[in-house]
Each structure stands twice: as structure tokens, then as C-alpha cells.
Amino acid sequence: MVKNYMEILVCEILNEIKEGYPFLKNINYSNDVKSIALNNLPPMYFLSNISEGEKKAFILDRQKRIAVLSEIISAINIVTKNL
Template sequence: MVKNYMEILVSETIDDVIKDYDICTCDDCLNDIKSIALNNLPPVYFLSSTDESQKKAFLLDRQRKISVLAKVAEAIQIVSKKSHIEYSKKMRKSI
């Protein structure tokens, strides 16, 4: 099965940092964050001949984690603004 290892790294990063932000954590918002971050990062696929240690090294690379964290933080900011605006619109309609 073909896997985008950047997607795995983004998912792990979101899981690690989302609790530090005051943002909606519904599936739609989390998927939006993931999509925005992934669209701003290069996809990474490994050949079938690549051993597990190289794949693990990719996931543990410190500089890569920092880059992914930056893109996830940017995505959280974008989604938090969008979800706040949509929430405000819903509240105004209900009043």
C-alpha cells in the first residue's frame, strides 16, 4: 500500500499540539487543518525497497518536524479565523 509519510507526520503533529490552541476540534475543522498543512508541504513516498529504519528516520527528523509544526500552526490560524466567523454568523442568525 502506498502511504504519504508527510500525512502521517502532519497527523501526529496535529494530535500533539491541538490541545494548546483554543479552536474547534470537530472532524471538519481538524480535516481542514490537515488539508491546508499538507497542501503547503511536499508529499513523501518511499519505494518498496526502503527499509523501515529510513522511514522511521524521516518521521523523527528534527528539522522536518519543525517545518511541519510551522505549517500546522499556520493552518490552525487560518481555520480558527474561519470557524470563528462561521460561528458568529450562526449566532447572529439565531438571535
């Protein structure tokens, strides 16, 4: 199965910060934030010969997490302006 690891990372970080943004409990707003963030981030797919460790390293990479968090915050600002 082909997976977009950027989407996995966005979902993980969004779940980590959800408590600070009560409006994200609404699935529609949460999906809007995910969509906006993912549209502004490059997709990331791995070849079949890449180890699980390398995939996990992508998810845990500090620089990638910061970039994703920045896009999520930008997406939250867009969604909250349109509430």
C-alpha cells in the same frame, strides 16, 4: 500499499498539539487544518526497498517536524480566522 509519510507526520504532530487548541476536537476543523498544511507541504513516498528504519528516521527528523509544525500553525491561523 502506498503511503504519504508527510500525511503521517502531519497527523502525528497535530495529535501532539491538539490539547492546546480546543477547537481541533471538532473533526471538520481538524481536517481543514490537515488539508491546508498538506497542500503546503511536499508529499513523501518511499520506494519498496527502503527500510522501516529510514521511514522512521523521516518521521523523527527534527528539521522536518519543525517545518510541519510551522505549516500546521499557519493552517490553524487560517482556520481560526474563518470560524
